[in-house]
Amino acid sequence: MSGTSAVANDGDERTNGHDGDRKLAAGEGATGSADDADDTETHQRGVDRSPATFSASLSLLAGLFSVLGSGLGVLTAAAPGFAGLLVLAAGLYRGSRRAVTGGGVVLLGGVVFAGVGGGPPAGLLLGALGALLAWDYGENAITMGEQLGRAADTRRAELFHAAASLGVGVVGSGVVYGIYLGASGGQPVTALVFLLLAVVLLAGVLSE
Amino acid sequence: MSTVGSEEGTDVDDGTATEGRSATARDGSDDADDREGSMRGGVQEGAGDGPDEHDGDDESPEEAERLTVRDVLDTDRWVGAPAVTLLFAGLAIVVDRQAGLLLAGAVGVVFAAYAYGSGTPAPTLAVERRLSDETPGPGDDVRVTVTVRNEGEATLPDLRLVDGVPPALAVGEGSPRHATALRPGKRATFSYVVPAVRGRHEWESMQVIVRNAPGTREVDATVDSAEPTTLRCSPDLDATGDLPLRGLTTQYTGRIATDVGGPGLEFHSTRDYRHGDPLNRVDWNRMARTGELATLDFREERAATVVLLVDAREEAYVAPEPGAENAVERSVEAAGRSFSALLGGGDRVGLAALGPDELWLAPGAGNDHRARARDLLASHPALSPTPPDGRFFPSLRLRRLRRQLPSDAQLIVFSPLVDDYVASVARRLDAYGHLVTVVSPDPTAGGTPGELLARIERRSRISRLRRAGLRVVDWGDEPLATAVAGAAGRWSG
Amino acid sequence: MRVLRGVTIAFGVLAALAGLASVVTNSTFGFALDYLFVTLVGLFAIAQGLRYAGARRGADLEFTETGDPELRYEVPTPGGDFDEQVANAEGWSFRSVRDRDAVRDRLREATVETLVVHRSLDPEEATRRVNAGEWTDDPDAADLLADGTVERGARDVLRGLFRRESRHSHGVRRIVAEVDAIQRGER
Numbered sequence: 001m002s003g004t005s006a007v008a009n010d011g012d013e014r015t016n017g018h019d020g021d022r023k024l025a026a027g028e029g030a031t032g033s034a035d036d037a038d039d040t041e042t043h044q045r046g047v048d049r050s051p052a053t054f055s056a057s058l059s060l061l062a063g064l065f066s067v068l069g070s071g072l073g074v075l076t077a078a079a080p081g082f083a084g085l086l087v088l089a090a091g092l093y094r095g096s097r098r099a100v101t102g103g104g105v106v107l108l109g110g111v112v113f114a115g116v117g118g119g120p121p122a123g124l125l126l127g128a129l130g131a132l133l134a135w136d137y138g139e140n141a142i143t144m145g146e147q148l149g150r151a152a153d154t155r156r157a158e159l160f161h162a163a164a165s166l167g168v169g170v171v172g173s174g175v176v177y178g179i180y181l182g183a184s185g186g187q188p189v190t191a192l193v194f195l196l197l198a199v200v201l202l203a204g205v206l207s208e
Numbered sequence: 209m210s211t212v213g214s215e216e217g218t219d220v221d222d223g224t225a226t227e228g229r230s231a232t233a234r235d236g237s238d239d240a241d242d243r244e245g246s247m248r249g250g251v252q253e254g255a256g257d258g259p260d261e262h263d264g265d266d267e268s269p270e271e272a273e274r275l276t277v278r279d280v281l282d283t284d285r286w287v288g289a290p291a292v293t294l295l296f297a298g299l300a301i302v303v304d305r306q307a308g309l310l311l312a313g314a315v316g317v318v319f320a321a322y323a324y325g326s327g328t329p330a331p332t333l334a335v336e337r338r339l340s341d342e343t344p345g346p347g348d349d350v351r352v353t354v355t356v357r358n359e360g361e362a363t364l365p366d367l368r369l370v371d372g373v374p375p376a377l378a379v380g381e382g383s384p385r386h387a388t389a390l391r392p393g394k395r396a397t398f399s400y401v402v403p404a405v406r407g408r409h410e411w412e413s414m415q416v417i418v419r420n421a422p423g424t425r426e427v428d429a430t431v432d433s434a435e436p437t438t439l440r441c442s443p444d445l446d447a448t449g450d451l452p453l454r455g456l457t458t459q460y461t462g463r464i465a466t467d468v469g470g471p472g473l474e475f476h477s478t479r480d481y482r483h484g485d486p487l488n489r490v491d492w493n494r495m496a497r498t499g500e501l502a503t504l505d506f507r508e509e510r511a512a513t514v515v516l517l518v519d520a521r522e523e524a525y526v527a528p529e530p531g532a533e534n535a536v537e538r539s540v541e542a543a544g545r546s547f548s549a550l551l552g553g554g555d556r557v558g559l560a561a562l563g564p565d566e567l568w569l570a571p572g573a574g575n576d577h578r579a580r581a582r583d584l585l586a587s588h589p590a591l592s593p594t595p596p597d598g599r600f601f602p603s604l605r606l607r608r609l610r611r612q613l614p615s616d617a618q619l620i621v622f623s624p625l626v627d628d629y630v631a632s633v634a635r636r637l638d639a640y641g642h643l644v645t646v647v648s649p650d651p652t653a654g655g656t657p658g659e660l661l662a663r664i665e666r667r668s669r670i671s672r673l674r675r676a677g678l679r680v681v682d683w684g685d686e687p688l689a690t691a692v693a694g695a696a697g698r699w700s701g
Numbered sequence: 702m703r704v705l706r707g708v709t710i711a712f713g714v715l716a717a718l719a720g721l722a723s724v725v726t727n728s729t730f731g732f733a734l735d736y737l738f739v740t741l742v743g744l745f746a747i748a749q750g751l752r753y754a755g756a757r758r759g760a761d762l763e764f765t766e767t768g769d770p771e772l773r774y775e776v777p778t779p780g781g782d783f784d785e786q787v788a789n790a791e792g793w794s795f796r797s798v799r800d801r802d803a804v805r806d807r808l809r810e811a812t813v814e815t816l817v818v819h820r821s822l823d824p825e826e827a828t829r830r831v832n833a834g835e836w837t838d839d840p841d842a843a844d845l846l847a848d849g850t851v852e853r854g855a856r857d858v859l860r861g862l863f864r865r866e867s868r869h870s871h872g873v874r875r876i877v878a879e880v881d882a883i884q885r886g887e888r
Contacts, residue, residue: 046769046771046772047771047772097762108292111309112296112309115296115299115300115312116299116304116309118308120308121307121308121312124308124309124311125311125314125315128292128312128315128316129315132289132292132315132316136319139285139423140423143423143764144368144387147368147370147417147765147766147767148368148370148383148386148387148767149383149385151382151383151385151771152383152386152387153383153386153387153398154386154387154388156387156388156389157367159389160389161366161421161423164365164421164422165322168318168322168422169315169318172314172318172319172321172322173314173315173318176314176315176318177311179724179725180307180311190720190723191720191723191724192297192300192739193739193742194717194719195717195720195724196301196746197713197716197742198713198720199290199294199317199713199717199746200713200745200746200749201710201713201716202710202713202714202717203290203294203320203749203753205706205709205710282763283762283764284760284761284762284763287757288753288757290750291750291752291753291756292750294749294750295746295747295750295751295754297743297746298745298746298747298749301739301740301742301743301746302740302743302744370767370768372770373770373771378772378773379770385771412770415767415768417767426763426765428765525777526776526777526778526779527776528778529778530776530777530778531772531773531775624779651778651779652778652779652780653778653780656780656784657780657787657870657873657877658780658781658782658783658785659778659780659781660780661780661807661811661877662779662780663779664811664815664877664881664884665811666779668811668814668815668818
């Protein structure tokens with residue numbers, strides 16, 4: 001039993017799950033890098049490594065909330081949102097990180113659409129939070145599936161992960177929303193510029 | 209899904225999981241404590257205050273030694289989260305000059321900060337594995353219950369476990385994988401079922417993947433249980449009678465029937481009664497007729513000496529399907545059943561293997577001998593259900609075998625006959641004057657051209673052996689008894 | 702590098718605090734920001750955002766792989782090596798030619814031995830028939846082991862054109878099937 005780390009380029013798909021195009025190979029199931037687009041894993045007969053169902057369901061639920069948020073004020077914004085939800089669902093079904101990320105991006109696109117159309121701030125916040133959580137849960141479902149498979153009991157870890165992300169997201173957006181409410185009235189463009197500058201500087205440092 | 213589920217709920221934070229461990233095991237662990245104290249990610253609570261004083265009821269420190277970190281990864285999961293904030297804010301300014309999008313975008317920074325702010329988990333774990341039966345018979349279901357305890361002081365938010373099931377065992381029910389979150393001192397338990405197969409199987413270390421809450425840092429480690437977990441599954445040598453090897457052994461006894469009178473079955477002669485002759489051999493008919501005491505002599509049957517030779521070279525580890533029972537396992541099964549059938553028939557039976565690991569059990573009889581053979585068949589490395597590592601020196605092994613073989617020994621060779629080597633060995637032993645029978649489990653499949661060719665070549669090999677006067681039992685999917693009976697019919701016919 | 706990092710963080714935090722203060726007090730601290738400047742800041746943010754999105758696209762997501770301990774270890778199936786050789790035997794590289802020869806030799810040996818046993822031929826005669834392509838009625842099977850070319854009807858040639866399999870692996874398949882049939886007494 002040897003586990004090695006694999007590198008999956010987010011752009012390049014790891015074949016997984018139901019496409020049935022998997023190569024059966026002798027020996028251990030650990031492969032090295034998954035950089036090649038045509039990488040076929042050496043997982044053998046039997047072990048179902050499709051995404052964990054619990055996290056996948058939570059992901060869809062969060063995606064639904066995102067659509068709800070962006071459709072709250074601007075009904076037409078629900079259309080791209082639903083498209084994102086479909087992409088997300090397809091990604092979860094096929095175990096594709098790329099599709100799940102794509103679904104999240106389209107969900108965010110729905111939020112932008114709603115924002116430009118003048119949607120209420122609370123709805124937009126819900127839309128963005130839902131989209132990020134949908135991606136987070138979806139990616140976790142895929143990784144959990146690849147590492148442990150469907151047959152394992154992974155519920156508790158998934159629940160913990162989901163709850164932690166939800167807690168962080170809710171508290172974070174609560175604080176942001178609180179500040180927004182406190183500053184209701186004018187639109188201090190100065191504040192915006194300062195905050196933006198802060199984000200650019202900090203994000204640049206933190207993501208190194 | 210039969211896993212018991214993670215029960216963090218049981219508020220046991222002491223050593224109940226491992227109670228009953230012997231003092232010697234503790235001593236060993238204490239040594240390990242000194243050597244590898246720095247390996248531990250956890251905190252050394254109570255390690256200094258002499259674990260010798262509280263014997264066996266609290267062993268948190270030394271349990272934790274068994275964790276080895278192999279790799280720590282940045283998963284880069286949340287890379288790009290600030291892009292959400294920047295793009296939303298930029299669009300908010302450039303396109304609509306409203307606060308809504310700016311607000312929504314802030315979520316990206318929240319998650320980026322969450323990802324950045326979470327450190328690397330430092331797992332300290334104790335693993336205990338329990339088997340429902342450590343010495344099952346072949347085919348018995350054994351339930352493996354695994355308990356993992358968080359011995360550290362921090363909560364492990366995402367703990368993914370893959371148990372090291374021995375390579376020759378397959379999991380029948382449940383899964384040897386589990387994921388949970390564990391607070392300090394809490395335990396999680398899961399279980400799975402493995403059907404036992406012959407051999408000595410030792411569990412490998414458990415793979416542990418520990419992630420922080422946002423999943424950005426991942427620790428890949430292995431943990432061993434305090435004591436090695438071993439399953440020993442011996443073939444059942446007591447059940448005799450279902451293998452009609454007698455068809456084979458009458459030939460043997462027929463061949464070595466002696467001209468010496470004595471106890472036996474077939475009438476040989478009569479002679480005058482001598483003091484001490486057993487009463488059941490007194491010729492009572494003559495006594496009635498003439499009044500003289502006479503003793504019947506029967507043709508004495510000397511027991512045959514049979515050596516069972518198992519082909520256990522790496523080449524013999526083949527099977528019609530990748531995970532199926534391989535030819536060596538089938539050979540050993542057949543050897544075990546032949547052993548008990550022959551022993552039950554009064555023959556002297558020995559055991560040997562052709563392979564890198566040497567195995568030789570000189571022919572013998574009796575219950576002790578049977579027990580010895582059972583032991584060897586169960587757990588001798590030469591007959592392991594997984595292929596050997598060592599190098600095999602064919603001519604050396606054969607020369608050795610010839611020296612060991614009693615000159616009158618007959619041989620039953622168990623081999624899948626997938627290459628010419630064993631066929632040539634059988635013919636050479638036959639040429640040296642041993643009576644050789646080959647029992648050959650068929651490992652070929654007929655799917656691809658290559659598989660069909662292998663089957664063709666094996667058939668040719670068998671027919672070549674038969675033409676050379678050797679007896680071959682070609683054992684396919686049918687029960688061994690049927691195959692032997694079929695082959696015996698061919699010999700007598 | 703570390704100093705620069707610290708300074709950047711300090712500036713970032715300062716900017717964040719200033720922004721928050723500006724929000725809460727609803728004042729501009731005397732900065733007069735005109736429309737063009739603010740738009741430029743917005744465009745800058747978008748550019749930065751795209752940069753991050755690009756970083757995301759190129760990110761190598763790493764995670765630990767696990768083995769399949771619940772499955773039995775795998776042992777090979779007899780003949781797998783031959784299938785590999787047949788698969789490698791296409792083309793004209795040194796290795797393919799060598800594999801093609803090995804495949805041919807092994808097939809020839811099996812065929813001759815089968816003919817000797819099941820057709821009661823002596824080895825010379827069996828070899829002659831194989832070389833001449835006379836041992837079977839199947840031209841595809843006969844052709845691969847024959848010295849010269851084997852006569853085949855127009856229909857066989859036509860069928861060969863529409864076959865997906867290469868001519869070589871088709872021949873191998875036909876030979877093996879034919880020899881198997883002979884051994885089982887079906888031909």
